[in-house]
Amino acid sequence: MFKTFLKIAGRHLWRIRLYACINITGLSLGMMCVVLAALYVTDELSFDRFHQRNPHLYRITSTFRDDGKVATSGGTGQVQGPAFKAQIPEVLQYARLMGGDIYGDVRHQSKAFKLQLLFVDSTFFDIFSFKLLRGDAATALDNVNSVVITERTARRFFNRTDVTGEVLQMDADPSAMRIGKPLVITGVVADPPLNSSIQFDILFPFSFMKVSFDDTSWLNAYLGTFVVLHPLADVDNVIDKFNRVAASMSKDQLAADRKASPITYGLQRITDIHFNPQEIPNQNGESGVVNGSKPVYSYIFLGIAIFILLMASVNFINISIACSMKRAKEVGIRKATGSSNRQILTQFIGESALSIFVAMMLALLLTWALLPVFNQLSEKHISPFRILAPELIVWFAGIFITNVLVSAVYPAYLLSALNPVQTLYGGNLPAAKNLAGKTLIVFQFAIAIVLGIASLVFYLQMHFIRTRDLGYDPAQVVKIGIQGVRDARQIKEQFASELAGDQSIGDISLAGEFGRRETTVNSHKFMSYFRTVDEHYVPMLAMQVRDGRNFSPLFASDKKYGVLVNQAFVKEAGLKDPIGKKLMPDSYFGTAGLTIVGVLRDFHYGSLKERIQPIVMPMSTQYGGDALWVKIKKEQQEQTIAKLERTFKKIVPGAVFDYSFLDESNAKAYALEQRWQKIIGYVTVLSIIICGLGLFGLTHLSILHRRRETGIRLVLGASAFEIASGFSVDFIRIILIALLIACPASSYFLHLWLNDFAYRTEIPWWVFALTGGTALAGALVTVFAQGLRAAGVNPVISLRSE
Amino acid sequence: MIKLEKISKYYPAGFGKTYVLRHIDLHIKEGEFVSIMGPSGSGKSTLLHILGLLEEPSEGEYLFLDEPVQKLSEKKRTELHRHHIGFVFQAYHLIDELTVYENIETPLLYKGTSSSERKSRVAELLDRFNMVAKKDLFPHQLSGGQQQLVGVARAIVHNPKVIFADEPTGNLHSEQAIEIMELFQKLNQEDKVTIVQVTHSETNAGYGNRIVRLKDGWLA
Ligand SMILES: Nc1ncnc2c1ncn2[C@@H]1O[C@H](COP(=O)(O)OP(=O)(O)O)[C@@H](O)[C@H]1O
Numbered sequence A: 001m002f003k004t005f006l007k008i009a010g011r012h013l014w015r016i017r018l019y020a021c022i023n024i025t026g027l028s029l030g031m032m033c034v035v036l037a038a039l040y041v042t043d044e045l046s047f048d049r050f051h052q053r054n055p056h057l058y059r060i061t062s063t064f065r066d067d068g069k070v071a072t073s074g075g076t077g078q079v080q081g082p083a084f085k086a087q088i089p090e091v092l093q094y095a096r097l098m099g100g101d102i103y104g105d106v107r108h109q110s111k112a113f114k115l116q117l118l119f120v121d122s123t124f125f126d127i128f129s130f131k132l133l134r135g136d137a138a139t140a141l142d143n144v145n146s147v148v149i150t151e152r153t154a155r156r157f158f159n160r161t162d163v164t165g166e167v168l169q170m171d172a173d174p175s176a177m178r179i180g181k182p183l184v185i186t187g188v189v190a191d192p193p194l195n196s197s198i199q200f201d202i203l204f205p206f207s208f209m210k211v212s213f214d215d216t217s218w219l220n221a222y223l224g225t226f227v228v229l230h231p232l233a234d235v236d237n238v239i240d241k242f243n244r245v246a247a248s249m250s251k252d253q254l255a256a257d258r259k260a261s262p263i264t265y266g267l268q269r270i271t272d273i274h275f276n277p278q279e280i281p282n283q284n285g286e287s288g289v290v291n292g293s294k295p296v297y298s299y300i301f302l303g304i305a306i307f308i309l310l311m312a313s314v315n316f317i318n319i320s321i322a323c324s325m326k327r328a329k330e331v332g333i334r335k336a337t338g339s340s341n342r343q344i345l346t347q348f349i350g351e352s353a354l355s356i357f358v359a360m361m362l363a364l365l366l367t368w369a370l371l372p373v374f375n376q377l378s379e380k381h382i383s384p385f386r387i388l389a390p391e392l393i394v395w396f397a398g399i400f401i402t403n404v405l406v407s408a409v410y411p412a413y414l415l416s417a418l419n420p421v422q423t424l425y426g427g428n429l430p431a432a433k434n435l436a437g438k439t440l441i442v443f444q445f446a447i448a449i450v451l452g453i454a455s456l457v458f459y460l461q462m463h464f465i466r467t468r469d470l471g472y473d474p475a476q477v478v479k480i481g482i483q484g485v486r487d488a489r490q491i492k493e494q495f496a497s498e499l500a501g502d503q504s505i506g507d508i509s510l511a512g513e514f515g516r517r518e519t520t521v522n523s524h525k526f527m528s529y530f531r532t533v534d535e536h537y538v539p540m541l542a543m544q545v546r547d548g549r550n551f552s553p554l555f556a557s558d559k560k561y562g563v564l565v566n567q568a569f570v571k572e573a574g575l576k577d578p579i580g581k582k583l584m585p586d587s588y589f590g591t592a593g594l595t596i597v598g599v600l601r602d603f604h605y606g607s608l609k610e611r612i613q614p615i616v617m618p619m620s621t622q623y624g625g626d627a628l629w630v631k632i633k634k635e636q637q638e639q640t641i642a643k644l645e646r647t648f649k650k651i652v653p654g655a656v657f658d659y660s661f662l663d664e665s666n667a668k669a670y671a672l673e674q675r676w677q678k679i680i681g682y683v684t685v686l687s688i689i690i691c692g693l694g695l696f697g698l699t700h701l702s703i704l705h706r707r708r709e710t711g712i713r714l715v716l717g718a719s720a721f722e723i724a725s726g727f728s729v730d731f732i733r734i735i736l737i738a739l740l741i742a743c744p745a746s747s748y749f750l751h752l753w754l755n756d757f758a759y760r761t762e763i764p765w766w767v768f769a770l771t772g773g774t775a776l777a778g779a780l781v782t783v784f785a786q787g788l789r790a791a792g793v794n795p796v797i798s799l800r801s802e
Numbered sequence B: 001m002i003k004l005e006k007i008s009k010y011y012p013a014g015f016g017k018t019y020v021l022r023h024i025d026l027h028i029k030e031g032e033f034v035s036i037m038g039p040s041g042s043g044k045s046t047l048l049h050i051l052g053l054l055e056e057p058s059e060g061e062y063l064f065l066d067e068p069v070q071k072l073s074e075k076k077r078t079e080l081h082r083h084h085i086g087f088v089f090q091a092y093h094l095i096d097e098l099t100v101y102e103n104i105e106t107p108l109l110y111k112g113t114s115s116s117e118r119k120s121r122v123a124e125l126l127d128r129f130n131m132v133a134k135k136d137l138f139p140h141q142l143s144g145g146q147q148q149l150v151g152v153a154r155a156i157v158h159n160p161k162v163i164f165a166d167e168p169t170g171n172l173h174s175e176q177a178i179e180i181m182e183l184f185q186k187l188n189q190e191d192k193v194t195i196v197q198v199t200h201s202e203t204n205a206g207y208g209n210r211i212v213r214l215k216d217g218w219l220a
């Protein structure tokens, strides 16, 4: 029976090979999307699962309440871990991690690299399951100057991994300078898995950091404290104890600091961190965890993939139903020769399942081939061999079975329910009307149109960002970072004098980021961004001075007391006549206050997602900076960069030459949007292919079914044009309804997305018109061309062959 | 073996209904060769479909092998069908995707006959109908008469008690028609198969031993 089944299924597929190809191609594209989404989701879910102590491993979280606003951070200070361990018996172990976004220059002889640093307690290897390849986990982090490096780092420095006992230098690190001894490598650890939230190139003992940064405050939250609880501990109870201990220990500090409010603590499973990193924006990412994600990305990926697959299923269902009209006779015969409904149902479902199985295999092949592209789009590093992982096989089986249920059962049911007498004596078949089929096509086109509109709007917004006047000119400006405890002012002076008179180099400026700080003007307190600059900064970036003047060496007081601000600052401060007015920064910038010498036209300091904030710019010649900004000529850019590197290394031997172009680093703020633009673009193309395939197949079939009618009409004198129009009317109606659904839906979702941007494009009406028009035109061409061809067929042939 | 009592069949039409068959009482005994005759549209096919369990009557009672058909479950009816009924159509109605051999084999598959038995049974019929050389051809590669021979072979392959044939020679020319009719006669006389056929031709009806006439749905 099974052999016969395969035989018939095979011959049937061969006979309808055109439609089978359409079905299988479409389905395999859709399934590929779901398989990719499955790879994405399972990778997301796999984060941090490899730690053996996971069931009892938590991170301490801190919740702040500032004037009504509640914010929870994954950060803690230095004191909580040791205090909780000492006073709460359920806390078996703790490890503090500081790092993530901390980089430093590490050197071995003449080789220097910018490495990701992580400062950890000596319990690190006990608590987390990172594999130590060389050295002794129990003692590796005991000495203040011992370090553990990753396998990759070892290879970069030494080209080998048996490097315990070798030494490394950090020339400008405050701790290393105080210790005055080289760093000794005491261990080599396997590279952290890609699906780990904890990433590093080199591990330092926590004591190393404490040499230069010892903090006893209970009110800070910046590093990550992880604890292992007793297996029988009650989490809520432990949290209560945290809060009690913290309340008593932070009492004096709270009393001393009027602004501070008490912190309440919580526990977060390490495996929940990836989906909820609890980073508070504008705080430095130093809590030791990186790669933070959101579950919403998984939902979006899965959602899009399922929609694409549904679109392909619509084709499958519609084409199966249309093809089944041809098979109605077979159903009749089978019933007349003794088949039950069940057997027919099984047979047709089986046949569809065979197609779906072929599509599934093709989808896996496609996934294999396109995984590199997908990895780039999703910023993942999924190996093709993941496809063979057992948990994914379960997914694939699920996708296959769901597909059979969704796309095979309904057409098979329709077929098996046919009345044998009607099918054998050519009555009207239920499939001929197929209202359900038409609804499905409307749905399919609506999705394709929504995606088309989304692609256009994404493009328009990115274009808006690219072409918007930022208020300054970032072109040809190179930023060179100055790491560690070095006198940036002196470096800048030397750098400028070395390169003086060089034709390929324009302005050189020293600038520094000092973050958001409190500012007071006439007793009005507000937050401003602080950036130190010098007199070369404004001309280099072609910024406009709206009021007053730029810094100038002619005014000696500028250095210590002068400041430039932007228009947003003037507005926030409520100053009528800002020049000469004083503002009070926090104590880092002195207690005498700064005097406004110039007001700059507002410029986009951050990304276009944020409104322009007040900015305060004192002089870097006085307060220092963290980067050299250099304007270079476009010609012979590479040689110029090489020259900059040579000069920099001559002045700062052993430092890493860490440079970036300003326009490129600006673009990084939109990396996520750019990725999504690409993803939506690809998905749109896919959906158009699937819609097109479906439309082609259906038209082809409906023309086949109406061959007799076409023949009669031609005999009666209809023109080819009239025949083709007759076929097109239905589809035009379908697309118009789809447009009616798609326009408001896409407009709603795209406004949600655009609201993320403080500065954004409007959605112009022509976006809808263009997408709708393209859909209509595309569909018409497909249908009309086939209609004309059908009309060209000799009517006698088509009549006789019915 | 077949007993119709007050069988009627109607279709809804507008607010009322159109009767296709009215109060048909008909008894057919095992071994009979009955021909149903009547003008086009008089309800012959409908009657045959009801007899062959392909359609259900609107009113009346039908006993097939002494079992009241209306009361049987779908499953039981399929069982009866598989074991006791063979159908021959005017338009042959072979499955296009199957070869001659496979078409003939189909009812045995549904019946669940063992593979070796199927082979011997199909081979026997191919031999008997002189179609051995054609067993791997597809229906469209055969002439009309040959297709109908396959149709008849398929109808009798599972040794049914009764064959229902709806104008089996309607699409054939006279020599082919004679061949089919002689075949029916032989099946009836030698294999004791009950045969009910619809025909327009008195000659064909002459092969049988009883004629039932229909007019406007009434038994004449
Ligand atoms: N599904 C149906 N709905 C309505 N009328 C039908 C249907 N099937 C058959 N009929 C009508 O029943 C009558 C008898 O048909 P049929 O049994 O095929 O006649 P015959 O075989 O004698 O030519 C015809 O008038 C036909 O139009």
Ligand SMILES: [Mg+2]
Binding pocket: B044, B045, B046
């Ligand atoms: Mg008839």
